Amino acid sequence: MGFKLTKEFLDEVSVAVTSNDVQWLETHVFELHDADIAIIVDELEATEAKSLYDLLDEERQADILAELDNEAQDELIKSLSSEEIASQLENMDSDDAADLIADLPQEQIEEVISHIKDDEAADDIVDLLNYEEDTAGGLMQKEFIKAKIDWPVNRCVVELRRQAEEVEKVFTIYVVDDDDRLVGFLSLKRLLFASPKTLIKDLYQNKNMISVKTSDDDEHVARIMEKYDLVSVPVVDLNNKLVGRITIDDVVDVIMEEAEKDMQLASGISEKIESSSSVWRISRARLPWLIIGMLGGILGAQVISGFEGGISEVPALAFFIPLITAMGGNVGVQSSAIVVQSLAKGDDQFGSILKKISKEALVAVVNGILLSLIVYGFAYIFDSSTLGWVVGISLFTVIMFAAVFGTLIPLLLDRYKIDPALATGPFITTLNDVLGLFIYLTIGVLFYGL
Template sequence: MSEEKENIQFELTPGLVNQVENLIESRNDKALHLLLDDFHYADIAEILDELNLDKAVYIIKLLDSDTTSDILTELDEDIREKVLKRLSAKEIAEEIEELDTDDAADIIAELPESRQEEVISKIEDQDHKAEIKELLAYDEDTAGGLMAKELVKVYDTWTVAGCLRRIRGQAEEVTRVHSVYVVNKQDKLVGRLSLKDLIVAKNEQKIADIYISNVDSVNVNEDAEDVAKIMSKYDLEAIPVVDDNQTLLGRITIDDIVDVLKEEADKDYQLAAGITQDVDSDDSIIELTRARLPWLFLGLVGGIGAFLIMEGFHNVFEKYAVLFFFTPLIAAMAGNVGVQSSAIIVQGLANDDVKGSVNSRLIKEMLLAALNGFILALFLFFFVWITKGSPTTALAISASLVIVIIVAGLIGTFVPLFLNKQGIDPAIATGPFITTSNDIFGILIYFWIAKMILGI
């Protein structure tokens, strides 16, 4: 593993990129080595993201595998995929052997199935190979798909002196030692070991006498998001992974959880924007269209629905044309309130902060919407009265606004709660789905109430 370097002041500039490109074009490998040696591998990955493929591959082949292996893990996924296509199975295997098992498995999983076997067959370390193959068998969205096999474990029957000798040997294969786990003869997790207790204990003492039995763990089949919630709740830097028999299988570290949270945030953001698939700006036009079109079509259907509703109230327009000009305001307020309500609920569900019954949530949201609606409607009432000179018309529009806001708040609260109960990602409720539905209901309520108040 490459030693980490601190480059807090690193800044990617056009000048730096040009300097690297010039050194590559002139084949000045010595100067290129000297330049890049001062950078953290994540900074080098950032530089490679700005280079064309030929130059990026040139640097990967130039530097040592203990550095380039870490660089590969930091590269943009699309660029990494292209770089790996330019490397032989043997070259990829050399990179894989320098990585922890979880990172190695992640990179191999990105390869086509036919090439995965070829790369794995080139890995010389048989233990490393077996552990990678084990991790590849787990679903990527589970604890097993996140965990690394590298950890420090001791047996409860060992003495303190023997334990210290064995820990030194194990620690050489672990980048960071967050915890020392204690297992019994059957390799079942029974506790954890405090380094302080280990240091102050007498050499002849048994580990069984000093270990801490209270240890948090997760099942290998636990959902990745649930693991993230557990580690966040208890402020854990690492957590052991066990099977149904409590056998210690591996550990998950905080850097893997940060990746899970980032991916989930990206997915929720795209859902909220009405994008149904995991895409980015570099994907093809066909892929981007496939991801965006379903919700755009929903918006089109919603617009047609709003048109049909308004057409059904054409007699209202004939007598009170002013109502037509306030339709965008009503629709916008309905959409905004719905998105606000659903966003709070979705955030609460993601953080596991939504407690209590659905009814209590709906009542609270109804009261909140009623208060906000009354304040906004009061302002709107005086505005319409002053500008149009008709208190009845002002009452019809402002009263409609209050009801529309209350209904939008209830829909924005209920829909994500319902979707969550059905096992559907509630983030979908913060996007065009909730906006379109509230637009339609808002317009329908607006004209219906206005018609009643105005006596049409």
């Protein structure tokens, strides 16, 4: 059963930390998984969190530090000296170590690096810091197991044992040539059952070898690992030299971050924010799309004012304005959400742009006919057959336009390298509101001869 933090338990931890009750902490806290202890540290006050952290051994400190939320991690790092940070980095995987200090001032980064005693670890961290954060190079770790293609099995086993001391989790043995170029992978089973003098070149496999480039986008890496059901993937440079690997835990983080970002964009939030962000930053992130929504509302009001005479002649037209605008926005968001999901997965199931638009248009025809018939009946009972025809035809037309725009706009945004998730929020809703109003009132004026 997984650990679940309760307020009562957190209060007990707080009391134990304050009173320095190490025995209670060892029994109830230190026996927990590192990720669970990180949750506790996240929730404690800064001074209590630091006190609890100091009671842990260095190796667990490093693991828990890597698990902390960004805010708690930043607070804890501020309380550590450069020497202490360097000590923590030496107990971390290279990718976690690079992520930990990436946002520090450059002078402090250099100072921390200078205090790392393991030169190879320091070089790995510096190398990773040179890659963009959202690329495979920025995501990878430098710890991996590799075997030379011309090694005999007995030497390979000795070398792998030495390398395994630095690698916490071994998923795959990569095979490289004398220039460290990736040529394939080695099955552990084949290695164990091979004779000591057998060469690796007679055992390794290169069929369906999947790798990514250091410059590949992190979303591309996530799609590759999902598509081929990989738990790790090798990373190579432009010369096909093996430089690192990416493991599934890092890809899960990418998927969660992208999902969170897309959700915020779809909600009209223009930059990444946390619940702990300042009031000004939250307002700044929300304001641009609120202003666009307000301008759309003003434009909609201008559309209504342009048909003021017709509405005054047939007041019943005003009763169905909310229905038209709501349905247009809903259909547009549904269509755009399907397309954005397809684009995010790298899925080409709809084929060309024309096929995507055609499919959504066909769905819109079916839904439009059914919904128009229903609303015709309500409008007929409510007022007259004429109003029924106006509302029914308007609703069908609005649904068609909303479906096409909801499909086309995210595709165009994606074509121009703009995140298509923008299309699933206020942008589509505002556009369809204004367009729907114009279509509805125009058809009403034509039908009533106003």
